[in-house]
Amino acid sequence: MWRRTLTVAARPLTGGRRHCGYRVSLRIRKRIEEAFGWIKTVAxxxxxxxxxxxxxxxxxxxxxxxxNLVRLPKLMTETG
Structure with a gap:
């Protein structure tokens, strides 16, 4: 019968999602995925x-x- 080794069982359940840069990487990933999604569908x-x-x-x-031209007016209103 197959058993998990101690190294697999001892891994944290968060899977590395607790480090400080994870939230930043999610925000950046969302921005990139939005661009690629727009390019694939609208363009x-x-x-x-x-x-x-x-x-x-x-x-x-x-x-x-x-x-970028579509995004430009929104970016200009955000920065002032």
Missing amino acids: GQDKTKFRGRDRIGWAFTFAAAAY
């Missing part, structure tokens, strides 16, 4: 319409620039 990059790395790269760069 239509879920399926590429081009072939070749250069063209796909330019399409992604263009979509990311468009996302």
Whole structure:
């Protein structure tokens, strides 16, 4: 019969989610995932319409620039 070793049983149940940078990393991850989600859905990059790395790269760069332009008014009101 299979048994857990002491090292596995002695691990904390939090799984490393208690260190001070975890909350910061979640906030940053949310911002990044929002950008990629917008690029895939609104900008239509879920399926590429081009072939070749250069063209796909330019399409992604263009979509990311468009996302930044959409975000810009909100960022300007937050900073004053």
